[in-house]
Amino acid sequence: MRFLTGRLAMASLVALAAGLGAAQAAQDDITVAMQLEPPHLDPTSAAAQAIDSVVYINIFEGLTRFMDDGSIVPALAKSWDISDDGLTYTFNLNQGVTFHDGTTFDAEDVKFSLDRARAEDSTNAQKALFAAIADVTVVDPMTVRLTLSEPNGNMLFNLAWGDAVIVAPESIDDIKTNPVGTGPYKFANWVQGDKIELMANDSYWGSAPAIKSATFKFISDPTAAFGAVMAEDVDVFTGYPAPENVPQFEADPRFQVLNVATEGETILSTNNKMPPLDNVKVRKAIAHAIDRQAIIDGAMFGMGTPIGTHFAPHHPDYVDLTGNSGYDPELSKKLLAEAGFPDGFTTTLKLPPPSYARRGGEIIAAQLRAVGIKTETSNLEWAQWLEQVFRGKDYGLTIVSHTEPFDIGIYARPDYYFQYDNPAFQELYAELNKTTDAAKRSEMLAELQTMISLDYVNGYLFQLATPTIAKAGVQGLWKNAPTAAVDLPAMSWAN
Numbered sequence: 001m002r003f004l005t006g007r008l009a010m011a012s013l014v015a016l017a018a019g020l021g022a023a024q025a026a027q028d029d030i031t032v033a034m035q036l037e038p039p040h041l042d043p044t045s046a047a048a049q050a051i052d053s054v055v056y057i058n059i060f061e062g063l064t065r066f067m068d069d070g071s072i073v074p075a076l077a078k079s080w081d082i083s084d085d086g087l088t089y090t091f092n093l094n095q096g097v098t099f100h101d102g103t104t105f106d107a108e109d110v111k112f113s114l115d116r117a118r119a120e121d122s123t124n125a126q127k128a129l130f131a132a133i134a135d136v137t138v139v140d141p142m143t144v145r146l147t148l149s150e151p152n153g154n155m156l157f158n159l160a161w162g163d164a165v166i167v168a169p170e171s172i173d174d175i176k177t178n179p180v181g182t183g184p185y186k187f188a189n190w191v192q193g194d195k196i197e198l199m200a201n202d203s204y205w206g207s208a209p210a211i212k213s214a215t216f217k218f219i220s221d222p223t224a225a226f227g228a229v230m231a232e233d234v235d236v237f238t239g240y241p242a243p244e245n246v247p248q249f250e251a252d253p254r255f256q257v258l259n260v261a262t263e264g265e266t267i268l269s270t271n272n273k274m275p276p277l278d279n280v281k282v283r284k285a286i287a288h289a290i291d292r293q294a295i296i297d298g299a300m301f302g303m304g305t306p307i308g309t310h311f312a313p314h315h316p317d318y319v320d321l322t323g324n325s326g327y328d329p330e331l332s333k334k335l336l337a338e339a340g341f342p343d344g345f346t347t348t349l350k351l352p353p354p355s356y357a358r359r360g361g362e363i364i365a366a367q368l369r370a371v372g373i374k375t376e377t378s379n380l381e382w383a384q385w386l387e388q389v390f391r392g393k394d395y396g397l398t399i400v401s402h403t404e405p406f407d408i409g410i411y412a413r414p415d416y417y418f419q420y421d422n423p424a425f426q427e428l429y430a431e432l433n434k435t436t437d438a439a440k441r442s443e444m445l446a447e448l449q450t451m452i453s454l455d456y457v458n459g460y461l462f463q464l465a466t467p468t469i470a471k472a473g474v475q476g477l478w479k480n481a482p483t484a485a486v487d488l489p490a491m492s493w494a495n
Contacts, residue, residue, distance in 0.1 A: 030214050069482070235474055347375060
């Protein structure tokens with residue numbers, strides 16, 4: 001074998017070293033920007049979608065999980081058996097799983113998590129998901145059995161929610177600020193108001209992720225969001241808050257744009273127990289005062305699908321009921337007069353931070369004012385909104401996008417924040433949960449959608465479509481969002 005000599009040898013060695021350096025320096029970190037910062041990091045005790053965006057799949061895992069196409073696949077449970085009567089679910093757990101603090105995952109942790117979620121004093125925002133569970137039994141360390149009080153065709157779906165992730169009693173006290181899960185990433189650091197940092201879990205029981213460290217940056221201002229993306233200070237911006245910028249990103253080869261279909265029914269949420277909003281004619285008047293398309297065009301720059309009920313248009317059982325609440329300000333005035341408010345009335349409009357709410361709120365306030373309804377508008381930070389509106393029910397109107405998948409069941413909960421109490425709806429929804437026949441379920445879902453549409457429970461605006469802006473080299477981004485998630489283990493950088 002001959003050896004290279006002189007300048008040729010030196011040049012070749014330099015080139016070889018450069019090539020090796022490039023290979024060794026393959027990017028394995030990522031910075032993901034979001035508009036909202038989580039109030040804390042416990043997905044089992046709050047409704048804020050920003051929590052799941054950081055921790056779901058990454059830090060915490062459940063027995064099952066969602067994929068981006070909406071399918072349900074095994075996670076901590078490797079398989080399961082369902083009894084013929086639909087009342088017993090036996091889950092076989094993956095072995096060799098540990099929590100980030102080194103403690104062993106087993107059936108006792110599943111029992112602890114599900115018992116905690118369904119307990120009488122549970123603060124789980126989706127406690128209703130677990131209502132059918134009568135008992136959780138540890139069969140052996142790797143087997144757990146759920147006994148239901150009645151059949152529930154949604155159980156595997158319910159267990160895939162972020163609210164159903166598995167936590168450990170050893171670390172539960174500090175879960176809000178130091179979350180400890182079984183996932184492929186560990187919590188590393190949180191600089192309040194700025195960022196959360198995660199690092200790969202070297203002891204992860206599953207496949208090692210390509211991304212070894214991730215930073216979640218919180219950028220609430222749309223102008224700042226545009227600047228951060230254009231300067232390439234962030235690699236991905238999920239739920240980008242300024243849709244008017246999308247054409248500019250689409251024309252720039254540095255970026256890719258994904259118009260992500262979400263489960264987000266965006267509604268003018270209405271406090272059904274606060275006078276005069278407890279009057280169905282008043283709620284109907286509000287619905288007919290709203291020009292949905294003007295809101296979509298003005299607040300979302302055309303991104304969004306009009307809806308007339310709380311159901312995703314891409315769902316096969318969706319019924320288009322927008323005709324029940326078409327824009328008709330004269331009818332709105334007539335209804336207000338019939339309800340005893342010929343001169344209108346005043347109520348509160350409390351808006352959370354997302355741009356669809358703040359921008360949409362300005363438009364809706366003007367539309368309501370045109371028929372005599374005055375709004376005392378206030379802009380709230382996310383923690384304030386959760387405290388005043390969601391938990392405190394201290395509001396007349398608000399605008400929010402409900403991003404939970406298949407969540408029409410919230411209308412069967414009279415204590416939910418918009419306080420809709422209809423026994424007929426509750427009874428029909430309970431029957432739906434017991435029904436497995438697809439055709440019968442479709443009929444029931446159509447009836448449920450129609451019921452809340454004609455009760456004008458809320459002002460149904462549009463299905464949220466959120467752009468994700470990312471650098472061209474990022475791979476594995478979700479094209480659909482069946483739940484709030486930033487699936488870091490699915491991501492990588494193109495070579």
